[in-house]
Amino acid sequence: MNCDVITFESCSSGRADDVDHIRGALKHIPAERLVITSDCGMGREGMSRRHARYKIASIVQGTNIVRKELGLPEAECRMAEGRYSLTVKE
Numbered sequence: 001m002n003c004d005v006i007t008f009e010s011c012s013s014g015r016a017d018d019v020d021h022i023r024g025a026l027k028h029i030p031a032e033r034l035v036i037t038s039d040c041g042m043g044r045e046g047m048s049r050r051h052a053r054y055k056i057a058s059i060v061q062g063t064n065i066v067r068k069e070l071g072l073p074e075a076e077c078r079m080a081e082g083r084y085s086l087t088v089k090e
Contacts, residue, residue: 005035019062031070036063053079 010021025034036059047055060077067074078084 019065022063022066026066026070031072 008025022034022036038055038059057077057080060075061080064074064077
């Protein structure tokens with residue numbers, strides 16, 4: 001195909017092995033060309049902003065696990081820091 005982007009939606013929420021999907025994709029796609037994103041899903045079934053925030057933070061954290069394994073720079077994820085937690089009261 002002559003295209004710039006192909007999107008594969010392959011994960012379901014609540015799966016413990018979602019980061020394995022990144023490793024599997026890297027068998028076929030060079031790391032510098034692989035983009036990890038959500039299938040949107042932020043408004044499905046009344047997802048709150050809190051849950052959407054944690055979903056995005058989880059995507060960054062999971063991607064960073066694989067980046068570290070590959071010796072690549074990790075992306076900053078400030079919303080994963082405890083001081084930004086929406087569950088901890090100060």
